[in-house]
Amino acid sequence: MGNWRDGRGTLTVGAGAESGAEVRVGPEIGLEIAASYGARRRGLLGRDGIDGALLITPCGSVHTFRMRFAIDVAYLDRELTVLDVHTLRPGRLPLPRWRARHVLEAEAGAMAGWGLRVGTRVGVRTAG
Numbered sequence: 001m002g003n004w005r006d007g008r009g010t011l012t013v014g015a016g017a018e019s020g021a022e023v024r025v026g027p028e029i030g031l032e033i034a035a036s037y038g039a040r041r042r043g044l045l046g047r048d049g050i051d052g053a054l055l056i057t058p059c060g061s062v063h064t065f066r067m068r069f070a071i072d073v074a075y076l077d078r079e080l081t082v083l084d085v086h087t088l089r090p091g092r093l094p095l096p097r098w099r100a101r102h103v104l105e106a107e108a109g110a111m112a113g114w115g116l117r118v119g120t121r122v123g124v125r126t127a128g
Contacts, residue, residue: 004035004057005126011053011104012123013114029053029114031124044071049107055124059103061096064088070108074116075100081121085111 011029030052034040040056048068056062062073067090075083075097084097087108104111104122116122 004033006036006039007033007127009033009055009124009126011055012125013116014121014123031055033057033124033126044105050105053104053106053110055102055104057102060098060100061094062088062103062105063093064090065093066090072106072108072111074104074111074122076102076104076122079121080124082116082118085117 009031011031013029032050032052032054034043034054034056040059043056043062044050044054045066046068060075064071070087070089072085072087073094074085077083077099078101080102083100086094088094104116111117
């Protein structure tokens, strides 16, 4: 998936990346995709929450300045495998992840509930 566009889709949290098979662990999760410069820059700013997740692509780092709520952040590589997961309170600037090509954001605590952790592979299906 190299040609990303702003829009909506569905996220699935899977396992078995080494075999190339995706095993669905939980329900499909609503997904917003931010691929344009403006959408990536805006991210979750100005919101009071998010239902589902936001995929920012391409992206290797984020900040939570001017955010209104704490978020979970997952850094993904080219194959959509999770490299790192953190919960960030507003006003934070974590170090960039150099191998990250995409960032997934959700409300704090959501990713643990989805079973998303380092080494997990996610699937993205775009709408339309």
